[in-house]
Amino acid sequence: MxxxxxxxxxxxxxxxxxxxxxxxxxxxxxNKLSYRLHDVNRGDVIVFDRVTTSGGVVEHDDLIKRVIAVxxxxxxxxxxxxxxxxxxxxxxxxxxxxxGEEPNSRCRVADxxxxxxxxxxxxxxxxxxAESFDSRSFGPIPKKLVIGRAxxxxxxxxxxxxx
Numbered sequence: 001m002x003x004x005x006x007x008x009x010x011x012x013x014x015x016x017x018x019x020x021x022x023x024x025x026x027x028x029x030x031n032k033l034s035y036r037l038h039d040v041n042r043g044d045v046i047v048f049d050r051v052t053t054s055g056g057v058v059e060h061d062d063l064i065k066r067v068i069a070v071x072x073x074x075x076x077x078x079x080x081x082x083x084x085x086x087x088x089x090x091x092x093x094x095x096x097x098x099x100g101e102e103p104n105s106r107c108r109v110a111d112x113x114x115x116x117x118x119x120x121x122x123x124x125x126x127x128x129x130a131e132s133f134d135s136r137s138f139g140p141i142p143k144k145l146v147i148g149r150a151x152x153x154x155x156x157x158x159x160x161x162x163x
Contacts, residue, residue, distance in 0.1 A: 008032065009147070010154065011047050011062060017126030017133065018064055020095040021045070021163070027155035028064070028163070032148040040122060040143060042067055042084065045150040045163050048124070048141055064150060065124035065134050066093070069117045071143075077112035077136075080129070093127050109136045122146070 013026040022028065022045075030047050040046065043066065050061040069075040069084050076082075082089045107129040117123045121140035126132025135141065153161050 011064065011150070013064065016128050016131045018045070018066075019128040019131070021066075021093050021127045022064065022150075022153065023159075025156070026153050026159060028150040029152045029154050030148040030150050034149040034151075035143075035146055040067055040070060040146060040149075042070060042073075042089075046122075046124065047147045047150055048145045049147060050138075050141075051145070062147065063133075065126050065132070067122050068125050068135070069123040069140075071117050071119040071121055073117050073123070074114055075112075075117060075123050076114040077107070077109060080107035080110050082125075094129070095127075108132075112136060115140075120144070 009030050009032060010027050011030055013022045013024055013028065016024060028045075028047075045064060045066050047062055047064050050063045051059070068082060068089065073084050074086070075084050076086075082091065108131075109129075115123070117140050120143050122143060123135045123140045125134045125136065151163055153159050153163065
């Protein structure tokens, strides 16, 4: 129980937002100590607590997304291409099949004006840009909501791999 609370925890993937990196029904291991030892880095796959209020009731959802920009970075989207600090981000995890698709069907938000990520916050996006509810919709997230860094797929057994 102590390991689960402070060190490692398994999380279940329940939607398509991280395809083609993670698929529905995958289970990942999350290192909860990682960010006590070092900073969050661009490209990390993180699990964080998404806090919302509905009718006066506070709800918590654990979401998994990829860190695209960190505090102080400038992020912009032009024709579905993500630019961080004016440089196009190399995103091999998106999969080759999205290259030929129309901008709106492959990324949902084809253009986004430049935004500077506040200190102690992160801009996160799902790898399946057309299906992901992420910082393009709810804005940057506070670092303090990060639960940990996903580092391995552990289920199904045929899909064992490092992230």
